[in-house]
Amino acid sequence: MDLFKFFSSKPSPKEVAKDRLQLILIHDRADVSPEFLEIIKGEILKVLSNYADFDNKDIEVKLTRTEEGEGSSPALVASIPIKNMKKKI
Secondary structure (H helix, E strand, O other), X not given: OOHHHXXXXXXXXXXXXXXXXXXXXXXXXXXXXXXXXXXXXXXXXXXXXXXXXXXXXXXXXXXXXXXXXXEEEEEEEEEOOEEEEOOOO
């Protein structure tokens, strides 16, 4: 384990390039365009805004790959930090 990497908060250019390449491959294999992913993100945020407040600049929605059993499949991952919950109806 590289101790310097553990304490570093900024990913190396190699890691950034690897992540970008993986993202491109996932999009190609899932046949999902970046525009379609933005539409999905907008729909998710529209529903969640009924229940919680959040800051749009901290939201991340991406496609990843899950390793299950004999193969892998695309997975939608959303990181949406919630500021506060709205009152229950």
